Every structure is written in C-alpha cells, then in structure tokens.
Amino acid sequence: MANLSNVKLNDGLQVPVLGYGTGTALYQKEAKDSVKMAYSEAHMHHIDCAEMYANEESVGQAIKELGVKRDDVFLTTKCGSADPRKSLEKSLKLLGVDQVDLYLIHSPELVKETGLGKSWQIMEELQKEGKTKSIGVSNYRVSDLEEVLKVAKVVPSVNQIEVHPYVYSKAQSLLDFCHSKGIHIESYGPLSTLIRAPGGPVDPVVKNIAQELGATEGQVLLKWAHQITHGGIVLTTSSKKERLEEQIKAFTEIKDLSDEQVQAIAEAGKQKLHRVFMQHMDS
Numbered sequence: 387m388a389n390l391s392n393v394k395l396n397d398g399l400q401v402p403v404l405g406y407g408t409g410t411a412l413y414q415k416e417a418k419d420s421v422k423m424a425y426s427e428a429h430m431h432h433i434d435c436a437e438m439y440a441n442e443e444s445v446g447q448a449i450k451e452l453g454v455k456r457d458d459v460f461l462t463t464k465c466g467s468a469d470p471r472k473s474l475e476k477s478l479k480l481l482g483v484d485q486v487d488l489y490l491i492h493s494p495e496l497v498k499e500t501g502l503g504k505s506w507q508i509m510e511e512l513q514k515e516g517k518t519k520s521i522g523v524s525n526y527r528v529s530d531l532e533e534v535l536k537v538a539k540v541v542p543s544v545n546q547i548e549v550h551p552y553v554y555s556k557a558q559s560l561l562d563f564c565h566s567k568g569i570h571i572e573s574y575g576p577l578s579t580l581i582r583a584p585g586g587p588v589d590p591v592v593k594n595i596a597q598e599l600g601a602t603e604g605q606v607l608l609k610w611a612h613q614i615t616h617g618g619i620v621l622t623t624s625s626k627k628e629r630l631e632e633q634i635k636a637f638t639e640i641k642d643l644s645d646e647q648v649q650a651i652a653e654a655g656k657q658k659l660h661r662v663f664m665q666h667m668d669s
C-alpha cells in the first residue's frame with residue numbers, strides 16, 4: 387500500500403494527511419484494539435485522541451503493544467479542562483509518552499475562565515518545555531482566534547473543526563481566515579452528509595462525482611474536505627479494516643476533484659445546515 391502524504395504545518399512539523407479518530411462515540415472509552423488494527427492493518431499512523439474521550443490510557447496501551455518506535459506514530463491529544471498544563475501532564479502519564487506531537491485546546495468554551503490569551507500562553511510554555519512538538523486549537527471561531535493572536539508569540543498550527551458540505555456556508559469565512567494566517571485546518575465529521583444526514587441535496591452530486599472518478603462516495607467526501615480546506619488534514623475513523631483501507635486509498639489512489647467538482651459539492655451543501663458537534667460554532 388502506498389504511503390500517505392504529509393501536510394507541513396506552520397512550525398515545520400509534518401503530519402500525515404489522514405488521521406484516525408478515537409472520539410467517535412462507539413469506541414470512546416476503549417480504543418486499544420481499534421488503534422492497533424488501524425495502525426497495523428490499515429497503516430493509519432496518525433492517531434487523534436482527547437482527554438475528554440477518556441481513552442488515552444487505552445491509546446497508550448495500543449502504542450506499547452504495537453511495539454513501534456515513538457517517531458512512527460503521530461499522536462494528538464486535546465486539553466479538556468481550563469488548565470492546559472495540568473491536563474497535558476495527566477495525558478502524558480496516561481498515554482505513557484514524554485511528548486505528544488500535537489496538543490490542542492479542545493474548545494474555547496473550556497478555557498473561558500482562564501482566558502483565551504492566558505491559556506494560549508500556557509500552551510506556548512508547554513511547547514517550549516518539549517511536552518508537545520506543536521500547539522493548536524479546536525472549535526475556535528474567528529473572534530476566538532483574534533483574541534489568541536493578540537498575545538501569541540506562536541501562531542496556532544491547526545484549528546480542528548467540523549468540515550462537511552452541510553456546515554460549509556457557516557465555515558467558509560473561518561476557513562479563509564485560518565488560511566490567511568497560516569493556520570491549517572483539521573477536518574472532523576467529514577462523512578456527515580452520508581452517514582448523519584442522508585437524503586439531502588449533496589447526495590446526488592457526490593454520487594455523480596464518485597462515478598466520474600471511479601471512487602466511493604466516502605472517498606469523494608474525504609477528498610472534498612481536504613481540498614476545500616486548501617490541502618488540510620482530515621480525520622475520520624472506522625471499526626472496519628476494509629473501510630479504513632478505502633479511506634487511505636482516497637489519498638493514495640484517487641485523483642483530486644476538479645475545481646468545478648469541489649464547487650458543485652460546496653454549492654449543494656449551502657442548501658442545508660446540519661451541524662453535528664459544538665453548536666457554539668454557529669454563534
């Protein structure tokens with residue numbers, strides 16, 4: 387199987403373009419077997435977890451049992467409290483590692499009390515101390531990022547947000563803002579039109595494009611999330627090896643959507659709004 391390409395962040399860190407999510411409800415607490423399967427059978431070497439998923443210990447066990455070198459796994463976790471230092475120290479212990487590759491504040495709502503600027507300064511200290519290679523945010527709106535950028539010495543490397551056609555109309559200005567500041571997008575929920583809101587205006591458009599490209603509808607949606615975010619990182623997941631292989635092939639075998647195809651999906655997506663997670667993003 388061909389290797390996945392990397393996305394280069396604004397601090398130079400290389401991230402595999404496709405990440406394996408462990409936050410999807412079914413395997414929220416017990417991620418060991420699914421992470422081992424995704425790594426060894428489907429070559430998913432980029433793992434996304436979070437303090438709030440309550441699964442870091444099982445992700446750490448998976449890495450240990452796989453017996454791979456630390457550098458052969460790209461590991462992200464996210465702060466789930468108002469105190470990034472305390473949270474990261476706890477996460478490192480549970481994961482059984484000295485350093486994560488990417489550390490994110492899971493939501494601005496969590497650090498309101500600490501302050502968005504102050505919590506970002508703590509993230510910068512954690513990076514300086516080597517507890518994480520890269521630092522970023524998740525579910526931050528333009529106004530949240532502006533508050534961070536007022537004090538930031540380090541521009542967040544990523545903003546991990548919900549990206550699929552039914553949130554595109556709401557996300558468009560945030561995508562443009564992040565692009566203008568060199569903040570890469572990590573898309574989550576990319577398959578939502580297919581699996582969480584089927585029967586909508588995007589389905590026939592995606593079906594046609596899939597036929598044109600000789601791809602599956604899921605592969606078209608993963609590529610769309612990557613391309614609409616200017617070459618961003620995409621997070622997905624599956625409990626099934628065959629689906630994971632299909633997801634990888636979207637980035638190793640299927641050709642890019644044309645600009646017209648990307649726009650056709652975006653236009654169809656604008657006809658409906660369906661946000662699955664983090665409702666504050668629409669406020």
Ligand SMILES: NC(=O)C1=CN([C@@H]2O[C@H](COP(=O)(O)OP(=O)(O)OC[C@H]3O[C@@H](n4cnc5c(N)ncnc54)[C@H](OP(=O)(O)O)[C@@H]3O)[C@@H](O)[C@H]2O)C=CC1
Nearest residue numbers: 407408409410434524574575576577578604621622624625
């Ligand atoms: N920062 C944040 O606030 C958030 C981050 N995330 C992160 O992103 C990750 C991915 O997010 P998620 O929304 O789950 O991603 P997706 O939208 O890609 O959905 C993945 C789900 O789709 C199913 N699936 C996969 N392929 C297919 C297919 N071809 N046909 C039908 N169903 C399919 C999988 O189930 P099956 O096992 O049956 O294949 C899985 O449950 C999460 O695990 C988490 O790590 C997610 C939400 C919020």
Ligand SMILES: O=CCc1c[nH]c2ccccc12
Nearest residue numbers: 409410411414436438439663
């Ligand atoms: O990360 C976002 C959504 C999510 C998925 N599983 C959990 C568990 C606890 C908090 C949030 C989430």
